Amino acid sequence: MRLTTSRRASWAALAGLMAVSSLQAANLSITQFRVRGPSGGNDEFVEVQNTGTAALDVSGYKLNASNASGTTGTRLTFPAGTSVAPGCFLLLANGASSGYSGSVTPDLKYGTGITDDGGLALLNASGAIVDRVGLSSGSAYKQGTPLASLGSSNSDQGYGRKLNGAGLPQNSGDNAADWVKVAPTAPRASTSPCTVQGLSVSIADATVSVRNGDDQRMPFAIALSEPATTDVTVHATTADDTATVAAGDYDAVDTTLTIPAGSTSTTLDVTVHGAKTAGPDKAFRVNLSDATGGDVTIAKGSAVGAILNEIPVAAEIWQVTGRGQVSPLLGKRVTTHGNIVTAVGPAGFTMQTPDSRADDDRLTSNGIYVFTSTTPSVKVGDMVDVEATVDNYFNLPELKNAGITATKHGVRLPKAVVFGDTIPSSDPDALSCGATNFQCYVGMRVSIDNGMITTGNLRFSNEPFAEVYITANGKRSLREPGVRYTVPVPEGVNLPNWSGNPQVFKMNTADFGAVTPNTPFNAGTTFRAEGVMSYAFGMYTFIPTTIDIKKAAPLPRAVDSRPFYAVRVGALNTERFCDTEFNTTFTCSGGDTEPTADEVKLKTQRLSAYIGSVLKLPDILSVEEVKSLQVLQGLAKQLGDDYPAQYEAILQPGHDPSGINVGFLVRTDRVRVLDVRQLGADETWQDGGETAFVHDHPPLLLTADVPSIVGRMRINVISVHPKARQNVDKTGPAADRDREKRFLQAKSLATQVQAIQTDRKNLLAPLLVVGDFNSYQFSDGFTDVVGLVSGRYDDSQNLLKLGRNLVKPALWNAVDSVPAQDRYSFLFTENFGNIQGQSPRQVPTHQVLDHALLNTVARGLFLKMQYGRGNLDAPVQTIDDSASATGVRKAIGSSDHDGFVVDMVALPLSLF
Template sequence: MRSTKQQRALWAALAGLMAASSLQAADLSITQFRVRGPAGGNDEFVEVQNSGTAPLDVSGYKLNASNNAGTTGTRFTFPAGVTIAPGCYLLLANTASSGYSGSVAFDQKYSTGVTDDGGLALLDASGTVIDQVGLSAGSAYKLGTPLASLGSTNADQGYGRKTSAAGFPQSTGDNSADWVKVAPTTPHNSASTCVAQGPSLSIADASVSLRNADDVPMPFTVTLSQAGAADVTVHAATADDTATVAAGDYDAVNTDLTIPAGQTTATVTVNVHGAKAAGADKAFKVNLTNASGGVALAKPTAVGAILNEIPVAAEIWQITGQGQVSPLLGKRVATTGNIVTAVGPAGFTIQTPDSRADNDPLTSNGIYVFTSTAPTVKAGDQVNVEATVDNYFNLPELKNATITTTLHGARLPTAVVFNDKVPSNDPNALSCGTTNYQCFVGMRVTINNGMITTGNLRFSNEPFAEVYITANGQRSLRKPGVRYTVPVPDGVNLPNWSGNPEVLKMNTADFGAVPVNTPYNAGTTFKAEGVISYAFGAYTFIPSKITITKANPLPRPVDNKPFYAVRVGAFNMERFCDSDFNTTFTCSGGSTEPTPDEVKLKTQRLSAYVGSVLKLPDILSVEEVKSLAVLQGLAKQLGDDYPAQYEAFLQPGHDPSGINVGFLVRTDRVRVVDVRQLDADATWDDGGTQSFLHDHPPLLLTADVPSIIGRMRINVISVHPKARQNVDKTGTTADRDRQKRFLQAQSLAKQVQALQTDRKNLLTPIMVVGDFNSYQFSDGFTDVVGLVSGKYDDSQNLLKLGKNIVKPALWNAVDSVPAQDRYSFLFTENFGNIQGQAPRSVPTHQVLDHALLNTVARGLFLQMEYGRGNLDAPVQTLDDAAKETGVKKALGSSDHDGFVVDLLTLPSILL
């Protein structure tokens, strides 16, 4: 649904005319393209040419793309000041990973690819499509018969546009007639030789609107590119298309036109007959032939679109239909006696009264009326609307509306109740058939038990924009099973995890329910009523009323440590780096390392988190720390900020970016006995090369901690196995990563078993803590946590272990945490073209940070808690926190939330 804060381009589409309309009506053309090359799917380019005789300012023009389901998006917007000379080219290229590999230098770049069976379009600065080509029937962009997809073979092949005898790009309105396969491709750029453009004739498209039976003249303008010293003549003749002379749609024209010497335009007018009733839009053509004096025909064919705008009487559910595109798209409709349900700054929603609602659960009884300015209607008004049906980013709506209010204070239609069953949480039984929300778009919805699952995102100039929500009062948690859309591997006895199809966005301010830029923390619960909309590939709930039932303040520290307890924690500090680039890759993960001032600020924020959110753990495992020096800096900062004395321990590993695991230990309470790496020199066969197995070798800390009587010995292992970014994919990289994770976990399990079976440790608590980069259950490939804990189940894993190594098994303290609080990382998952969206991105809360306890440690266990300060806050709040003081400075210190485990301290008989 449109808002005044989100200005977007308007579409002009005519139902049933896609094969005949939108012939090239401008001088800018796509002349060659490739959507896959030797380097893969991102090895793309798009060549455009100015076929006019004057320089063309393309500021604000757009390159759009569609997939084969008709979902569109902008790939590139031409920056201000870009001008293309007559006959000259510009080359656009995809520079994402494994992107454009051609030898011809590109002029402009984009970073989101085009699907192999999608389509491309050029839009002018007003948003009008001026050229388009499709690779499938399902593409939103195509003319006539689309081209055949060239498939998924990585080869230097694409399509080039045919040219006329005069060298002009050919544009007949049929992609299959205008394009030819080229292999290898031969793109041109701004440095290429321009094509000389001599005098030429073009005829512009035209349209008329029929509102009654009166005849209407339709003038077509014929333009000569440059005036000459002699008259220029050309023959103009009409040709039937969906409109025919025999049916009485228009009068045929067959005549010669003359453009006098020194002039550049002439007009040919076709008489179009009126209509007595609503009907389909139609079109015919006007063709130019036989130009005198050798003048070329640059655009010899024009489309005459006859738009039947006699309104069709229709109920809302007849307008919306069952899909994302209205069956009456482009038609003028009259829908009467409907109720205004919500009012926004640039439009309002109407819904069919309950007594006239249809019985089809797959159609919506609501629709948005776009007014562009503040509407004068109010919720509860009964209105008659005459308007044109539009498709606005896959949102059916009414525009150019005439609105008549017939009643005030009407009863609002019954709202759809969103709860724990609606929308569906089963992707195989979605609420709206092929989607989970389309049949509710524009309709009243109430949510009685809503939860905000992410803090506000940012959008353009809105620092506090949309949030993600559920209507079942639960977090968007990662649940057991193989990732949705990923086939369950052979030999794995697991279902697919659903991907949480019940999660959707909420834009709180669009209908004025709350002030613009109101921040919300994740975990906040609410009640609301409003309507469902759809924009930018995401279904969105827009409330007209909202009540916060329970706010979730941040930061949310853990409880105070019990008096007779030792507190052990773990915290991934998200690339806590120094300023020196002295590793193979940057520690920061970016192009440069942080400045000294940025390191100082990071140290201060981490100190606030460790001290005020985790409440000064006695032993803290730290991950993603570059050097002992930066960790010592944090230990000093903690001592300056809090009444605690910390010492840093870190031993370098083998990570090419230099990140390591280490410990911060409160030496005012804990006596460190030993710190050593485990299996640090282990290697594995990495594609024929012996490489170190552990990038971050596990680090074992042995220490004595205060107990009720004397001191107690404890062993804590800090871990950070390989990340799982490729685990759910296919191919050699995914196979490699899964194998390495498996071998790392196997190595660690052997070390844990050796430690716990050592006679001197039989009565000693042992804890394995850190960022495991693994869930508390199997992902179907390698259960790292299960392998290390001794609970690996071969039937649930692609990689088989055989017998468990760790006996007795370790206990995961995560199991003690309340179910809705089991998360330490927030990851937005892209689920591809599902539910009518492409792609559908959903934020999910995952447990990656675990605490595994041996039998002795479990017997002393008191509680495990995650400290909240990084995952639940709005994006803007995280940035703003850098300037805060005290505990609020902790917000945004990392992309993980750390945890603490409290153990009851008892005397050790081993001391």
């Protein structure tokens, strides 16, 4: 992209000229809010009030929010027909999980939270800001000095607006001066008492648009709260702001107005002079003083007069888009000539600057979307002139209300930006577009030659098969070594931060007709495509115009059949395989109720299909998150009914308050169980001053004889499921407690492992430690559970220090033998800030939580480790549809983990 010196100068001048944001006034004010409450970050509300003297129709108004980096988004659009009586309130509240917990019933709900250090704004139906308050200097919404963030402690505190002498919300234009901390909060809704005023006078804001040099009359309404028995007089004067009398923007007024007895209003007219050239919006103020008659007070004594310059600005696309998500020309009418249509959708099209006129600023985009509401008449390859209004639709810069003229047809398209190994960047410290990886490409042509779909389709609204996540480098979005992105590396830990996979982004395949709507895609599918970058519902999104599937990933994808001379050991987290009885401290299901008998039956059938057809009937299968022996026996029977194999269910209850346990399914037609016992089941620790068990799910040791090439072979298998890591990457007492417990669990298990493998009778027996370790194959920087259990713990990479390894010789993690791009057993969606657009951005991360650790003997017999794919790669709708499928497809979605199998050569002890 190229930009001449003269273009750079004109662009800088234009950016400075348009720096004044559009102004619009209204009588709706934010009067109280909190962005975090007793239930957490979603326990929030925003209280608004009509401070005017007449009912206010707020249909189409918006509640917007900003984060500390200035990224904005709409949280709520007020429904049609919403009205607020004078002096009355509306309560807007977060209705998401762990949302608003107050006793006052909200009038309207939204589903996406507001950050602790961001800001919020009210916009009218035209998109102009009518009130705003910020909690940081970086917020896009603030007035004057922003308020201080109240932090991340979950308590009932917020901010309330101060009242002026007339009892109305104070709005001096400075947040710090107008707001005060409120604790506890006391939100008001439409059912709350309205503010009752005595006799008071107010002035309303006014707006005019200038489209030529003609003078305009700008009327300001001045109103009494109720009729007076005597004449009321008030003095009104204008005051310069960005609009000045000296510049000829308007004529000064200094006059006294009278509202006759029995009347409630009068009008102040200010003459606004027109403009002949495009320019910024400007504003002045009208101030009231010296009110007399009938004990009148001034309730709202200052009004904004907004002068909106709607003369079209001649601009290139890159001048319209600017460097951020909000155009520097937002709200302005623009003309842009000689651009090329690159994609056409059902309600608009994208156009791009020809390569010969493209600028050389990598932080600006040369493409933009033109919204037409109906199918455009233009075609790809048309050269067009467009006059339109610059809009920001959910943070997508676009042109609307457009006049479009095609001047040429069949023009060569601009060169596409090639996404691949280096674009978008995989380094969060060197992103492709400065603060993000994608903003500078929005609206532009993009080509992807080596794309990979990394998740199955999500659902959206009435679309069962909607967006997918993708990479352009042909790789999975894997969790990689290092401390979690955005989490400070603990002192004394020699690890970098993991990148967080900023190269992952979203694809909407059907928006421009590249595929038929509701086409399913399985994760692992590879493709090549051309299309345009866009921004949809908080996320940078690639919309293909053409797509070619190179290799479609099938589901389910079963492991290879067991070699006849091998023994197969596997593990599967069954995802809360519960019975119907609620007889534990918490529900086994994790929800409000336990499953019904029909739901247990369906779960049993789906798990049977997965174990039998995807894992291919392991000889010994560790199962985690199983409620009871009875429900596991039901699965063993189902396997026997469905397949030519007979299984025995083994389970010993642990200490989990929701009742989930570890156990085994053992093929009795091939395996003879010798012994089963829990390890360290009675070990305790001091948990917050109280004695508690170390293991919620005590490791379970199975000793068995398995068939070998000649005779039988003894084998030891330990089923494990340590504490989950949901608090590990956080700070505070809960994180400290969970890290310590995981550390103690791993030490306990390591001690048991060492005792088993050094026992004389086990010296020649293979030992496998298998299951859901809730830990990666490398350290997270706090406690490397897998490394500690295997004897490969590195104190320099962990906050909690071990001193010396407990397991010698060390165990080997068979995960290391799996192809790198297949090393995942769980899909976790993580929040990483605004790199991908939404704040917080949600990125699907594939990670290994399910491992197989082998002693020296077992490694010597090792053949292969494989994950059976039937859960993580499926579209959401496919998972639901598979519940009613038959055969192997019933396995899809049986759990939230993918299980694995390890095959070993079976040799009798006498041959060692």
